[in-house]
Amino acid sequence: MALSGLFEIGKSALIASQTALAVTSNNIANVNTPGYSKESVTLAIASPFSTSAGPVGSGVSASNITRSYDSFTEAQLLNEQQNQSKSASLDQTWGQVEQVLNESQGIGLSSPLSDFFNAWNDVATSPDSPAARTTLLQKANTLVQTASTIQSSIVDTVNNANTTIRSDVSQINSLATDIASLNQQIVKEEAGSSGTQANDLLDQRDAKLTALAKLVDFTSYQDQNGSLTVVVGERNLVSGVQTNPMSTGSDTNGNTTVILDNTDITSKIQGGDIGGLIQSGNDIQTKTLAGLNLLLATVVQEVNSLHTQGYGLDGSTGNNFFTPLTVPTVNNSATATITQPQVTGLAALTSNEYTINFNAAGTTYSVSDQTGALVVPPTAYTSGNPITFNGLSFTITGAVTNTDSFTIGSPLPTAISSFGVAITDPNKVAAASTAAGVPGDNGTASQIAQLTNATISTLGNDTFSGYYSGVVSTVGSIKQSTADGLTFDNNLLSQIQARRDSASGVSLDEEATNLINFQRSYEAGAKVITVADELVQTVISLIGGSVTG
Amino acid sequence: MRITTSTILAQIQSGIQNFQTNYSELTTQLSTGKKILAPSEDVAGTMRAMAYQVSINANNQYNNNITGATTNLNLTSDALTGVSSMLSTLTNLISNTSGTDPVITASSSQQAAQVRDELYNYANSKNGSGYIFSGFQTNKQPYIIQNQAPGVVPSTNYAYQGDNGALNVPMGTGATMQANVAGNDAFSLSPNALPTTPITLGNGDTAQYAAVTDPATGATTTTVTITPSGGGAADTFSFSNAMDIANIISSAIGSNNTSRIEAMSEPLSKMRDQVNALQAEVGSRINALTDQTNQLNQNTTTLQNDLSTIQDADTSTIALQLTQTNTALQALYSTSAKILPQSLFDFLK
Numbered sequence A: 001m002a003l004s005g006l007f008e009i010g011k012s013a014l015i016a017s018q019t020a021l022a023v024t025s026n027n028i029a030n031v032n033t034p035g036y037s038k039e040s041v042t043l044a045i046a047s048p049f050s051t052s053a054g055p056v057g058s059g060v061s062a063s064n065i066t067r068s069y070d071s072f073t074e075a076q077l078l079n080e081q082q083n084q085s086k087s088a089s090l091d092q093t094w095g096q097v098e099q100v101l102n103e104s105q106g107i108g109l110s111s112p113l114s115d116f117f118n119a120w121n122d123v124a125t126s127p128d129s130p131a132a133r134t135t136l137l138q139k140a141n142t143l144v145q146t147a148s149t150i151q152s153s154i155v156d157t158v159n160n161a162n163t164t165i166r167s168d169v170s171q172i173n174s175l176a177t178d179i180a181s182l183n184q185q186i187v188k189e190e191a192g193s194s195g196t197q198a199n200d201l202l203d204q205r206d207a208k209l210t211a212l213a214k215l216v217d218f219t220s221y222q223d224q225n226g227s228l229t230v231v232v233g234e235r236n237l238v239s240g241v242q243t244n245p246m247s248t249g250s251d252t253n254g255n256t257t258v259i260l261d262n263t264d265i266t267s268k269i270q271g272g273d274i275g276g277l278i279q280s281g282n283d284i285q286t287k288t289l290a291g292l293n294l295l296l297a298t299v300v301q302e303v304n305s306l307h308t309q310g311y312g313l314d315g316s317t318g319n320n321f322f323t324p325l326t327v328p329t330v331n332n333s334a335t336a337t338i339t340q341p342q343v344t345g346l347a348a349l350t351s352n353e354y355t356i357n358f359n360a361a362g363t364t365y366s367v368s369d370q371t372g373a374l375v376v377p378p379t380a381y382t383s384g385n386p387i388t389f390n391g392l393s394f395t396i397t398g399a400v401t402n403t404d405s406f407t408i409g410s411p412l413p414t415a416i417s418s419f420g421v422a423i424t425d426p427n428k429v430a431a432a433s434t435a436a437g438v439p440g441d442n443g444t445a446s447q448i449a450q451l452t453n454a455t456i457s458t459l460g461n462d463t464f465s466g467y468y469s470g471v472v473s474t475v476g477s478i479k480q481s482t483a484d485g486l487t488f489d490n491n492l493l494s495q496i497q498a499r500r501d502s503a504s505g506v507s508l509d510e511e512a513t514n515l516i517n518f519q520r521s522y523e524a525g526a527k528v529i530t531v532a533d534e535l536v537q538t539v540i541s542l543i544g545g546s547v548t549g
Numbered sequence B: 001m002r003i004t005t006s007t008i009l010a011q012i013q014s015g016i017q018n019f020q021t022n023y024s025e026l027t028t029q030l031s032t033g034k035k036i037l038a039p040s041e042d043v044a045g046t047m048r049a050m051a052y053q054v055s056i057n058a059n060n061q062y063n064n065n066i067t068g069a070t071t072n073l074n075l076t077s078d079a080l081t082g083v084s085s086m087l088s089t090l091t092n093l094i095s096n097t098s099g100t101d102p103v104i105t106a107s108s109s110q111q112a113a114q115v116r117d118e119l120y121n122y123a124n125s126k127n128g129s130g131y132i133f134s135g136f137q138t139n140k141q142p143y144i145i146q147n148q149a150p151g152v153v154p155s156t157n158y159a160y161q162g163d164n165g166a167l168n169v170p171m172g173t174g175a176t177m178q179a180n181v182a183g184n185d186a187f188s189l190s191p192n193a194l195p196t197t198p199i200t201l202g203n204g205d206t207a208q209y210a211a212v213t214d215p216a217t218g219a220t221t222t223t224v225t226i227t228p229s230g231g232g233a234a235d236t237f238s239f240s241n242a243m244d245i246a247n248i249i250s251s252a253i254g255s256n257n258t259s260r261i262e263a264m265s266e267p268l269s270k271m272r273d274q275v276n277a278l279q280a281e282v283g284s285r286i287n288a289l290t291d292q293t294n295q296l297n298q299n300t301t302t303l304q305n306d307l308s309t310i311q312d313a314d315t316s317t318i319a320l321q322l323t324q325t326n327t328a329l330q331a332l333y334s335t336s337a338k339i340l341p342q343s344l345f346d347f348l349k
Helices: A003-027 A071-100 A112-124 A130-190 A199-215 A271-305 A443-453 A462-503 A508-548 B005-032 B043-096 B100-123 B183-187 B242-254 B259-309 B315-339
Strands: A038-047 A049-051 A054-056 A060-067 A221-224 A228-232 A235-239 A246-250 A256-260 A330-333 A337-343 A352-356 A363-370 A373-381 A387-389 A393-396 A405-408 B142-145 B156-160 B169-171 B175-178 B208-212 B220-227 B235-239
Touching: A003 B220, A049 A387, A060 A199, A071 A130, A071 A271, A071 A443, A071 A462, A112 A443, A112 A462, A112 B043, A112 B169, A130 A199, A130 A228, A130 A235, A130 A246, A130 A256, A130 A271, A130 B100, A199 A228, A199 A271, A246 B175, A256 A271, A256 B220, A271 A443, A271 A462, A330 B208, A337 A405, A363 A387, A393 A405, A462 B005, A462 B043, B043 B100, B043 B169, B043 B183, B043 B242, B043 B259, B100 B142, B100 B183, B100 B242, B156 B183, B156 B242, B169 B259, B175 B235, B175 B259, B183 B259, B208 B259, B220 B259, B220 B315, B235 B242, B235 B259, B242 B259
Parallel strands: none
Antiparallel strands: A038 A060, A049 A054, A221 A228, A228 A235, A246 A256, A330 A405, A337 A393, A352 A363, A352 A405, A363 A373, A387 A393, B142 B156, B169 B175, B208 B220, B220 B235
């Protein structure tokens, strides 16, 4: 082996150490970078050359730079991130609803509802007192305002959920574009090389996937060429360098829907922020708003049915105390219209919308709901006779044929938004139950005051306050379970994150050791070159000596 | 397990976060005095607290109702005491007026007229702006004076304008109490109070009473027919209420009509009995309302104790927990401050 070989060996040590120092420095620099996986250099012996004494190594080379990566933990992390984000959004949304009905702090309908019936008690005690009547109207208006504030706060929460879904979708699209672009770079970087990985790009892509997991649940798989396919709701979001833009729509109830690849995938989304928002939006409407609407619709019906029987100080009778429930109707007929739509039985009401059709002769009618399901099969119809089904009743005036159709909706969804006090004149408060002009009669007022203790069949034989506390209890229980779920998911996520950090995170102590280690090996490599240089100097001086000597 | 820099950081962060969440919850409990800050923290507790609160509210309202009813009944009772006293005065006047001295009879007649006017005032008593004896017609003066047909003695009588409306005030779940007395019950003699067979007066005349109740007003008019023992035209007159009785007696004393005076003694006596009985009844109603108030208050106290147990924070326990949390948090701060800046780099020179 020539002396110059020592230079090569020393040089290889310098280059390998330099690479290792670069990797170590990069690790140190990324100690706080989310999603970064610690990298390490694999050192390999350079090919030996033969000597008479046998093969001698020719130095070292940095054969590979690998990242510490546990694919199982990473997959678990993505999965748990989807669960945790869903729990967090459920917990946040229900937290907002709970705050509106936080009876523990006296916020909600309980007190205005009690005050309203208490005011009726005051009227029952002093039916001729103008003050008691005025107070009653004030308390009724407070009940209306509180109900309306509660409803609008809850509706705002649902609307915010819908808005957040739309903003999430735009983030998803941006992430999908980034993932597709990274796919392209990774494929390019890894093409043709054997075993070389585009570590930093892979980390970047993993970070994008983690961000995506916070928004929506998905599955992903990697092709042989390193490209990743991301599937959301059984549709491809990213496939190689291609992305399918996700978009949003709106369903008949005004809720935001998620569309991917021209398909409504809303019902298939079960995780991430969007998963939580979709679920809470639906649950808030069916479990909270519907309950509150039914409660106040019942208050309106029960109070009005007694109040219309009573007599005011001014002798008037038949007055509604609250604005009666409005039954929305639509006429699609040139000759006939729906008249006198009214609620005959609250208990039988649903929130469905019904369409009424007739045969050509106008002698039979049938009713179907918005899904097309038949609610009333063809039934004989006599022109002008009232049609009654599912708690609704109305009359159609005019001749009908099979080209006509009529739509009648439920008053329940608008019960709170149309909730109002119908009378403004305290003298019209019908406290009396006998004939007009008896200011001291408290018959009707007393009956309405006693409603507070009455069990109402529409409310499942519960009292107003009992039913309301059921609504609050449902919200409280759901919030309790979302809070428990969130705590569980937070803990699980931290554990998996700790495992991920354990496998892939940067330890500064470790890197400090490596730094010294590779610094020393660099210094040693340099020493080899110094020694080789000195040897060469020695040889040169020998040559110089023979020439002069 | 391999511990990395971010593991240590994450652990410290989550530790501090947990302690601070705890700290904030405890501080809120201390400042609000409530241990349940939201229904989700104790769903069953919140439900019970709501039910108790509803009952407490209802009890308070029933107490308000009872206060109103009691005021009404107290005024009624006061008026009835006055009426009873006036009727006694009238009875005394009759028994003390037996002579024919015109000065005495004139004075007695005048006193009887004063009794009549006092009774009239009592009958038209008010609670605030409403009349207490007019049933449901609280805006109408219960009794008015009206002229009788020409020739009828006395020339005026008293007519009831109210009705028999009973103001039943809720005083408990499903329980009501009548908070008024209709004028008829207090001032109009019950139809069955007087004997239906003729009574013989001291001078041999007979007196016959016939009661007729007007279905519209509920007022009972009693017609008295005095048939002279010696024959001749019968004296027929009628009365509907205590004021009429006093009025007739006043005029009879003035004209020294002993038959009329004697014939009116019985109705007067029955009227007194009726008012006294009514007064006792009103008194018992007031007592019942007082009992109900006591019961409601006792119930409210029990409910409030239970409510307090459910929702009120135990200040001393919370203060202790706050101290504990604070100590732990300080310890974490202190250890974090030592751990965080440390790495092998500090020792490499």
